[in-house]
Amino acid sequence: MKMKIDKFILGIIGVVLLAYFFPEWGSSDSPIPLNLIGSIGISLIFFFYGLKLSPAQIKTGLKNWQLHILVQFSTFLVFPLIVLLFYPFMRSAHEQTLWLGFLFLAALPSTVSSSVVMVNIAKGNVPAAIFNASISGLIGIVITPLWMGLFMQHTATDFNLSSIYLKLITEILVPVALGVALQPYWGKFAQEYSRYLTSFDRSIILLIIFKSFAESFEKNVFSSVDVGDLLLISVATTALFYAVFFLTGFMADQLGFSQEDRITVQFCGSKKSLVHGTVFSKILFQHLPSVGIMLLPLMIFHALQLFIVSVIASKLAKRDIIPT
Template sequence: MLITKMFSRQNLFLFLLAVMVLMAKLIPFHESYNRYFNLSAFIDWGIAGIFLLYGLKLDLKEVVKDIANWKLHVLIQSGTFILFPLLVLLFYPLVKDSGYVSIWLSVFFLACLPSTVSSSVVMVSIAKGNVTSAIFNASVSGLIGIVMTPLLMSFFLVPAEGSGHQGEIIQQLLIKVLLPIILGILLNPFLKKWVTRFSSAIAEFDRLIILLIVYESFSAAFTENIFASVPALVFLILAFSVVFLFFTVYHILGFIARKMNFRAEDRITATFCGSKKSLVHGSLFLLVLGIPDDQKVLFLLPVMVYHSFQLFYVSWLANKIAKRTPDVEV
């Protein structure tokens, strides 16, 4: 029943994402509205709040308890932060001198993101995988992503204004991401019960901030006619690229897991957790990394398409795997 409710909320969230895009088209948020409600400032504080709550929710005991299963953890994190970027990097020589480099960079941004947390754990649970290791890797992935995502992107992001741009990115990472997480971890022993009691409300706050980021970004895109630079062909290329990326990573991780003689439960966890990408982190890093306003929508599109696809397809796949007998190959 709990899992069914979670997926109904995920489906509602996908619907609300579409509503935000439609609202941005029909009722875009203009800068002049900030004198009534400063949306950008609210989102900035919301980003810090999300990572503060992330630190509060992080169960350090679970993290320590599952360290022994290190081969599985290495495979999952390697898939997330090495295999994904490497697969996209293979296509860089084909686009570096063309007009498609921005499209490539938006897919590379997706490839550099951490794994998602809640849906990874839920789907592993449905498929009867190793839930403890799923929790461990989903949590650790977010922490690793604080360093790895900006580091990987720094090789290709062009500073917008002078040499101070990288310093500003580091400052934003410290203020909006790292410090709130550290503060949350420090307050974890005192506020853990409070976080557990209001976990549903906290999850809704996460979604609210993401929806507002999508609304603000698409509002700017529609008011400045940025979609003229994202024609239907570009969208189709992005959609095909991210779906192809998912299946490639999923099957490579499954192949490696079998070669390493992992148990069926660990193979499920490796393929499910290692092939996920987080819309939460994608939306937040979009702002923290200082992506130019005229490119925000282009960077959001692959993340949103991937997020939607992984929810629908992997939920179907998890239920299919759950119905198999234990001796069937995963």
């Protein structure tokens, strides 16, 4: 099977290299107001996200409550608990920073578009995937800062949950609510131009990644990261993905789920959103010079999950469906 390299992953590699060679472009002294552009872009991303949320789909999706609980349980509890098991082994400040990056990854919502696409390819329960992927992002606005606040308050004196939630409400929740309110009027527009809106989303994400890494490179934060660290992160993210993937599959079997529902649980419950991750990092870690390091596990996990799940989905797509 011929595998395509995701263009977005190539874009991420490109902006990281650009940040390495031209870190001054992303510094606070840069004449380009990247922070302002990023903030406006984030609000627009979630406004369009709200436009795509169909109240009818959400209402229909509520019926399969066992599946939804299992997906959200995996996304916001199983993932973080696995990472928490390794907290006692983190001794140095460098190890704790890398571990916080993994906790951030583990506390994030599930990805939206790729989860739905992969479930569709694998012939899983697509309506349930749409519901879970959509609702996960909203739950993450509340849950992700709570998980990070348990540990960030000890390492960053400016980590203030009240100010963070205020920023999340104004930059994310209000635009989503506005989008949902206007969905009956502009929803068709959002669906019709979905491809262009996805390109806009990715452009904003690349801009945030560029600024995060430019600041980290400018302050020489990555001097403590070597090839061994990158190898360790790659192995750890792979192990984390497979642990959750097989655990969700096991739980789905124990609950007697159909194969279609099992696919949805595994694909949605084992994935993490790079979009939400980069957006949340801009708000949660805005004063930390090590934000680039914090994003490393997420970016490696993102590329890894796309590769592994696309292979699995392609194999499942070839199976014969027995009519019920």
